[in-house]
Amino acid sequence: MYRLNVKKKKSIMNDRIPQLAGELATEISKELKSDIRKLGKKTFNLGGVHPEANKFAHSAEVVTFPLPDQAVVYMTQHLGAPATPIVQKGDKVKVGQLIGEAQTFMCANIHSPISGTVNRIDMIADISGYKKPAIVIDREGDEWDESIDTTPDIIREIKLNKEEIIARMKDRGIVGLGGACFPTHIKYMLKPEQKCEYLIVNAAECEPYISTDNRVILERTEQCLIGIEIALIASGAEKAIIGIEDNKPRAIAALVEMCKKFTNIEVQPLKIKYPQGAEKQLIKAITGRSVPNGALPISVGCIVNNITTMYVLYQAVQKNKPIIQAYTTVSGKSLPKEQCKIFRLRIGTPIRDVLNAVGIPEDTGKIISGGPMMGKAIANLDAYIAKGMGSLLFMNEKESKRGEVHPCLRCGKCVAGCPMGLQPYLLHAYSNLKRYEDCEKSGIMNCIECGSCSYICPANRPLVDFIRVGKAKTGAMIRARNAK
Amino acid sequence: MATTTILYAALTIGLIGMIAAIILFFVSKVFHVEEDPRIDEVQACLPGANCGGCGFAGCRAMAEAMVKTMDLNVAYCPGGDYDKIGEILGIKAEAREPQVCVVRCNGTCENAPAKVNYDSAVTCAFANSLYAGESSCPFACLGCGDCVDACQFDAIHINPETHLPEVNEDLCVGCKACARACPRGVLEIRNKGKNNRRVFVACNNKEKGAVARKNCKAACIGCGKCAKACPFEAITVTDNLAYIDFTKCKACRKCVAECPTGAIHAVNFPEKKAPVAAEAPAETTTPAENA
Numbered sequence: 154m155y156r157l158n159v160k161k162k163k164s165i166m167n168d169r170i171p172q173l174a175g176e177l178a179t180e181i182s183k184e185l186k187s188d189i190r191k192l193g194k195k196t197f198n199l200g201g202v203h204p205e206a207n208k209f210a211h212s213a214e215v216v217t218f219p220l221p222d223q224a225v226v227y228m229t230q231h232l233g234a235p236a237t238p239i240v241q242k243g244d245k246v247k248v249g250q251l252i253g254e255a256q257t258f259m260c261a262n263i264h265s266p267i268s269g270t271v272n273r274i275d276m277i278a279d280i281s282g283y284k285k286p287a288i289v290i291d292r293e294g295d296e297w298d299e300s301i302d303t304t305p306d307i308i309r310e311i312k313l314n315k316e317e318i319i320a321r322m323k324d325r326g327i328v329g330l331g332g333a334c335f336p337t338h339i340k341y342m343l344k345p346e347q348k349c350e351y352l353i354v355n356a357a358e359c360e361p362y363i364s365t366d367n368r369v370i371l372e373r374t375e376q377c378l379i380g381i382e383i384a385l386i387a388s389g390a391e392k393a394i395i396g397i398e399d400n401k402p403r404a405i406a407a408l409v410e411m412c413k414k415f416t417n418i419e420v421q422p423l424k425i426k427y428p429q430g431a432e433k434q435l436i437k438a439i440t441g442r443s444v445p446n447g448a449l450p451i452s453v454g455c456i457v458n459n460i461t462t463m464y465v466l467y468q469a470v471q472k473n474k475p476i477i478q479a480y481t482t483v484s485g486k487s488l489p490k491e492q493c494k495i496f497r498l499r500i501g502t503p504i505r506d507v508l509n510a511v512g513i514p515e516d517t518g519k520i521i522s523g524g525p526m527m528g529k530a531i532a533n534l535d536a537y538i539a540k541g542m543g544s545l546l547f548m549n550e551k552e553s554k555r556g557e558v559h560p561c562l563r564c565g566k567c568v569a570g571c572p573m574g575l576q577p578y579l580l581h582a583y584s585n586l587k588r589y590e591d592c593e594k595s596g597i598m599n600c601i602e603c604g605s606c607s608y609i610c611p612a613n614r615p616l617v618d619f620i621r622v623g624k625a626k627t628g629a630m631i632r633a634r635n636a637k
Numbered sequence: 638m639a640t641t642t643i644l645y646a647a648l649t650i651g652l653i654g655m656i657a658a659i660i661l662f663f664v665s666k667v668f669h670v671e672e673d674p675r676i677d678e679v680q681a682c683l684p685g686a687n688c689g690g691c692g693f694a695g696c697r698a699m700a701e702a703m704v705k706t707m708d709l710n711v712a713y714c715p716g717g718d719y720d721k722i723g724e725i726l727g728i729k730a731e732a733r734e735p736q737v738c739v740v741r742c743n744g745t746c747e748n749a750p751a752k753v754n755y756d757s758a759v760t761c762a763f764a765n766s767l768y769a770g771e772s773s774c775p776f777a778c779l780g781c782g783d784c785v786d787a788c789q790f791d792a793i794h795i796n797p798e799t800h801l802p803e804v805n806e807d808l809c810v811g812c813k814a815c816a817r818a819c820p821r822g823v824l825e826i827r828n829k830g831k832n833n834r835r836v837f838v839a840c841n842n843k844e845k846g847a848v849a850r851k852n853c854k855a856a857c858i859g860c861g862k863c864a865k866a867c868p869f870e871a872i873t874v875t876d877n878l879a880y881i882d883f884t885k886c887k888a889c890r891k892c893v894a895e896c897p898t899g900a901i902h903a904v905n906f907p908e909k910k911a912p913v914a915a916e917a918p919a920e921t922t923t924p925a926e927n928a
Contacts, residue, residue, distance in 0.1 A: 278769065278773070281767065281768045281769060282768050282769025282770065282773050282775060283768075283769050283775050284775065284844075529767070530767075530768075532753045532767070532768035532769060532773075533753075533768075533769070533773065553756070554756065555756050555757070615757060615758040618757055618758030618763050619758055619760075619763070621763065621766070622758075622760065622762050622763045622766070625766065626762075
């Protein structure tokens with residue numbers, strides 16, 4: 154019964170896209186259009202919601218942001234332990250020089266985004282307001298490390314073998330730029346019994362507003378695909394499939410056109426549905442395989458990587474360039490449409506500079522880092538850009554206020570909307586009552602925190618908020634039990 | 638006809654009852670659990686609120702643990718009749734000071750003005766995982782009231798004006814349930830002190846003085862003046878934060894007069910000790926020199 158409702162909503166959703174379809178009609182040839190039609194559209198089967206797409210920055214070109222006078226580079230820009238600073242106060246550094254070294258397994262290297270002198274190593278508040286270790290660098294000119302190839306030529310030929318590519322990923326500090334910043338080299342370090350069949354490239358970009366992947370594909374199509382070829386060598390997979398939602402028709406066309414030059418890369422358009430870009434949902438949509446509870450994608454022979462990660466992988470392998478830039482969509486309802494832009498920023502640029510460049514409109518109620526569904530409201534605007542900060546969204550006053558919370562109606566919309574087949578209303582209640590054993594039995598650890606339940610709840614209940622607390626506590630309980 | 642029906646029914650039910658009684662008798666013999674009768678006696682000496690403040694699941698679990706280990710100090714229950722428990726177990730109970738909860742934060746809306754507005758699930762645990770707090774002090778009270786929910790004695794409430802919890806000293810039993818619930822360790826259980834008079838540092842901030850002061854006017858800046866002023870060596874300064882050891886403190890209030898930010902609170906003292914307050918400004922002419 155609830156499924157029916159979801160389907161109805163979908164048809165409303167499709168009505169919102171014609172402007173983009175019109176854009177497609179003028180630019181893309183008939184043959185290419187029929188090629189794309191032949192590919193069909195897939196999606197995942199369980200749950201999902203349809204937030205308003207609002208891709209305001211879809212056709213804005215990437216703008217290079219001016220270099221900051223002082224950069225603050227956090228040592229925790231990835232999932233896992235902080236990197237260890239290997240420079241000292243007063244040291245001269247060049248662009249791309251290693252300044253933070255990964256000394257544990259779950260860690261990534263950090264490189265200097267600007268050239269200059271190390272001012273100090275200090276604890277500096279990040280966007281949440283909590284202080285994190287960081288290196289402060291005063292800029293002097295823009296001198297790059299000699300080992301980095303700064304020419305704009307596209308290098309097609311891949312000289313490195315599998316082990317060398319993985320070592321390069323680790324050395325250049327490559328992390329997943331989809332949002333979670335998971336160190337990429339760990340994904341490719343497979344055990345002997347594991348085999349990767351498909352490399353799934355995530356270009357779904359299902360979060361509203363964000364257009365970073367779309368623009369990277371359009372402006373750097375060939376580099377992205379060479380990056381995928383490199384990842385294919387590293388993973389040992391035979392085929393790579395790019396999953397992309399069909400609200401990016403020009404990007405799909407560009408990829409399909411360019412894929413003709415590459416033998417083992419395919420494009421798979423996807424129907425619009427949130428959270429299509431979540432790892433497990435994307436695998437389900439593209440291959441039809443279900444990742445078991447608590448397992449990683451490799452258990453069904455897949456590795457999932459974001460397309461922007463593929464672009465930085467190309468830069469790392471072919472040009473020896475580490476991640477020193479972030480591609481950030483600046484968009485939102487309170488911002489005038491012409492101000493919705495995508496910036497190529499050096500890491501460590503003050504967020505204030507970006508805000509001053511676009512100007513904070515009066516109506517802004519909240520600024521979010523990441524998408525509106527999963528992102529985090531910025532509590533401290535005096536923080537600095539980090540790896541994987543894919544967007545800065547300006548929400549207007551009306552949007553940023555939570556509605557009044559009403560008692561649960563038992564309507565079951567959250568159950569129908571949950572892409573993991575969980576019962577969010579129940580998990581919320583268990584978490585609230587601190588019944589973590591019951592949380593575990595009800596599968597709280599499978600929650601991907603996508604926020605579909607909170608989005609769809611007609612009573613405005615803070616479902617995902619409580620589930621997150623419950624998940625953290627349940628996880629701690631399970632770890633304590635396993636340690637015994 | 639009617640009498641035979643009643644007779645048969647009564648006989649059948651009686652027979653079933655007897656068979657069941659015999660089975661139950663043997664089962665109770667075979668599966669008999671030997672339980673220390675002292676557990677029940679000890680449990681009767683505990684308050685029976687099952688508040689969980691001691692860290693056990695309830696009063697019975699704590700009584701079991703006491704009897705099993707023959708130790709009165711497995712956990713502390715402020716409502717327990719320790720003299721009687723000691724008698725039952727044959728151990729002498731030590732004297733304990735009555736304790737009370739204190740709030741080690743004075744980040745009121747005035748002292749620590751809010752820089753951001755929080756609009757999400759109202760629990761401290763969740764707010765703590767999201768951000769540093771409305772005043773940007775990462776050690777301050779978040780004011781969402783996890784301690785209020787944890788208290789089984791209705792002794793702690795959030796003051797709507799200051800957004801800080803306030804403890805009702807008459808109702809607080811010092812069970813530590815609130816201190817356990819607080820994600821930032823703002824609440825501390827201290828000895829009540831003589832005549833309920835006690836002196837404590839109402840700040841939990843371990844940042845450097847200048848940083849702490851930026852977010853909150855009433856923050857401890859770790860200047861160490863109080864430690865120098867204390868004649869009983871009760872005050873130590875670690876990580877830019879002063880701490881008054883309640884076992885050594887004699888409540889002389891010399892430190893209160895010394896503190897340049899007013900972070901040291903003295904409660905339940907009579908008001909008319911004007912000379913002490915008058916001396917204070919003269920001694921602290923340059924309050925910011927150590928900031």
